[in-house]
Amino acid sequence: MELFRSVCKQGRIRWPVRLRLTDQLVSPSLCGVLRPVILIPSSLATELSQPQLRAALLHELIHLRRADVLVSFFQSLLQIVYWWHPLVWLANARIRGLREEAVDDAVVLALHEDAEAYPTALLEVAKVTVRHSRSRGHV
Numbered sequence: 001m002e003l004f005r006s007v008c009k010q011g012r013i014r015w016p017v018r019l020r021l022t023d024q025l026v027s028p029s030l031c032g033v034l035r036p037v038i039l040i041p042s043s044l045a046t047e048l049s050q051p052q053l054r055a056a057l058l059h060e061l062i063h064l065r066r067a068d069v070l071v072s073f074f075q076s077l078l079q080i081v082y083w084w085h086p087l088v089w090l091a092n093a094r095i096r097g098l099r100e101e102a103v104d105d106a107v108v109l110a111l112h113e114d115a116e117a118y119p120t121a122l123l124e125v126a127k128v129t130v131r132h133s134r135s136r137g138h139v
Contacts, residue, residue, distance in 0.1 A: 007054055010110055011061035019057075021045055026132045027125060030060045033070055044128055051117035052124055055107060059118075062106045068099055 004019045018037045029039045038060045075092050082088040108115045
């Protein structure tokens, strides 16, 4: 997919990453550390405009560039070891929120003049996610 190659270049991704469409997810996801894969729901790939899809892909690629999957893994291990400590739970929740804010900021910077597509992409992803969850009886 030409769009994906373009977004990888825009996100300054210099290692192999695969893109897979799936009917199993309701939201875009980054999986894997050694052989990363970005999973995009098929419904999103068809419902988002090209600039919105670019923004959603860029969001996941920036998570990859920042090694957020690895950081999240270590946070989870820490939470398993200190499952009884409420401050670990609170700190992990705060760190996850800050991680998303940092990625959002990086996406806006990377998109430059196309940055207005990002908030609409987030809104469309949320709409499709809710619609998909309702159709499966999850909400």
